[in-house]
Amino acid sequence: MIMSDKNTLLIGVVADDFTGASDAASFLVEGGLSTILLNGIPTSTINLDKVSAVVIALKTRTMETSKAVDLSLKAFKWLKQKNAQHIYNKYCSTFDSTKTGNIGPIIDAVVERYQYPYTILAPALPVNGRLVKDGHLYVNGIPLNQSNMKDHPLTPMWDSKIANLMKGQGKYNSLELDKETLYSKNTNIKSIIKEYKKKNKHFYVIPDYADRHDGERITELFKNLPFLTGGSGLLEGLARAYSMDYNIAKDAIKSSVKGKGIILAGSVSQATRSQIKAFIESGKPSLKISPIDLLEDPSLSFVWRFISKNQAEDIMLYSADEPSKIKEYQKIGKNKVAELIEQAFADIAKKCKNLGYTRIIVAGGETSGAVTQALNFNHFIIGESISPGVPIMMPLENSKIRLVLKSGNFGESDFFIRALDMTGGK
Numbered sequence: 001m002i003m004s005d006k007n008t009l010l011i012g013v014v015a016d017d018f019t020g021a022s023d024a025a026s027f028l029v030e031g032g033l034s035t036i037l038l039n040g041i042p043t044s045t046i047n048l049d050k051v052s053a054v055v056i057a058l059k060t061r062t063m064e065t066s067k068a069v070d071l072s073l074k075a076f077k078w079l080k081q082k083n084a085q086h087i088y089n090k091y092c093s094t095f096d097s098t099k100t101g102n103i104g105p106i107i108d109a110v111v112e113r114y115q116y117p118y119t120i121l122a123p124a125l126p127v128n129g130r131l132v133k134d135g136h137l138y139v140n141g142i143p144l145n146q147s148n149m150k151d152h153p154l155t156p157m158w159d160s161k162i163a164n165l166m167k168g169q170g171k172y173n174s175l176e177l178d179k180e181t182l183y184s185k186n187t188n189i190k191s192i193i194k195e196y197k198k199k200n201k202h203f204y205v206i207p208d209y210a211d212r213h214d215g216e217r218i219t220e221l222f223k224n225l226p227f228l229t230g231g232s233g234l235l236e237g238l239a240r241a242y243s244m245d246y247n248i249a250k251d252a253i254k255s256s257v258k259g260k261g262i263i264l265a266g267s268v269s270q271a272t273r274s275q276i277k278a279f280i281e282s283g284k285p286s287l288k289i290s291p292i293d294l295l296e297d298p299s300l301s302f303v304w305r306f307i308s309k310n311q312a313e314d315i316m317l318y319s320a321d322e323p324s325k326i327k328e329y330q331k332i333g334k335n336k337v338a339e340l341i342e343q344a345f346a347d348i349a350k351k352c353k354n355l356g357y358t359r360i361i362v363a364g365g366e367t368s369g370a371v372t373q374a375l376n377f378n379h380f381i382i383g384e385s386i387s388p389g390v391p392i393m394m395p396l397e398n399s400k401i402r403l404v405l406k407s408g409n410f411g412e413s414d415f416f417i418r419a420l421d422m423t424g425g426k
Helices: 019-030 065-081 103-113 163-167 186-199 210-224 235-242 269-281 291-296 302-309 323-332 332-352 365-375 416-424
Strands: 009-016 036-037 053-057 086-090 118-122 130-133 136-139 175-176 203-207 228-231 260-265 287-288 315-318 357-363 379-387 390-395 401-404
Touching: 009 235, 019 053, 019 235, 019 365, 019 379, 019 390, 019 401, 036 365, 053 065, 053 291, 065 086, 065 103, 065 175, 086 365, 103 118, 103 228, 103 390, 118 186, 118 210, 118 302, 130 228, 130 260, 130 365, 163 175, 163 186, 163 228, 163 260, 175 186, 186 203, 210 416, 260 269, 260 332, 260 365, 260 416, 269 287, 269 315, 269 416, 287 302, 291 323, 291 332, 302 332, 323 332, 332 357, 332 365, 357 416, 365 390, 365 401, 379 401, 379 416, 401 416
Parallel strands: 009 053, 009 086, 036 053, 086 228, 118 203, 118 228, 175 203, 260 315, 260 357, 287 315, 357 401
Antiparallel strands: 036 379, 130 136, 379 390, 390 401
16 A cells, blocks of 8 residues: 555545546556545544545435535535545546536535635546547547447437536536646736636636646646546646655555456446457356346346356456347336346345455446445555556455456456456466
8 A cells, every 4th residue: 555654635535436436546546645445425433544545436426416416515524524635526537418417516516615716627537538628528539429428328428518518517607728828827827717706706617638748737737726626637646746745655455366256347338348348259258137137037046047157267247238229228217227237236246255256347337336335345445557547446344355446438448358367366
């Protein structure tokens, strides 16, 4: 684990789902901060000695807005009570394009509660192809609303301009900083913000962010804000900036453990589908689980037969299907379909832990939250990353387990194979 010689909580992050939280935590570790990840707001005393960063994973991305706001405010309050010098609202690098999304309301609630005049919106994650240019969000060079994310089953992307997305969700105006302005003199940017502040009690600043240098410039300009928001891309630079005056010693957790490995892929994203395909083509055992299967066999007997048959090997269970099939399943009800899959994978993970599976790889934010809750793991030390934003984690409750929780859109096509290899010591 990375340790600091000062007991100062430099940054507290609240993430809208579990994979987003592990993503954020991995970049904080890369930036040199000792980091602990908490599954939900702690209800008991947590020892934060020698911890420089805390990430709280919530499940607010698709939660009813009023509940999401209330829960987020409670999480930020907890962090401020722990004297976090900066707080950070972490959301998906592809934002949330629904007009009733929760990003805007949560940000508004925080700036109003603590009377912050403004914050930044920095969803970019250049290392994974998420860029902001002229205020528009791009995914691998394609405007958000023209990318494959436009058909996301829960948060379809209807616009690429972040200011327009915030008009549907937030209460306040947006100030865009294009690349030319971003690299102008600091005094010029301060003057622009000062003038905007005269006309706006609260507002959002949207800086262009297309590469690592932009991230460094944004960090330079805004690192001292008490409240920042964005994806995980900015966190490594912020961590480096915040830790400059601290003596850091590295003692990372061991990545590999003995025991069987299982992949639970609840995501239907294009990236996860390509990873599923690569795993199947490798010849390793896999089983597709559909909502119809779960309705017809709620005891999961077909799953247990598959696991029993392949108990000597690492295996994969997945729910991804053709888009036409997914639309057909959703006639049952989008929320019901999601709940069926999440609950099934949670039950499978819990039983498989007792069957000797020590390496558990999960794809999908909602699925990851359900799995960690079922396993009753709430506190994690963050280790090395398999891909940018996807670390290996060790639950403090069980040091013999290694968890990898992947956001649906993250990772290369061979991600699952590498995750099993790294956690298995190959």
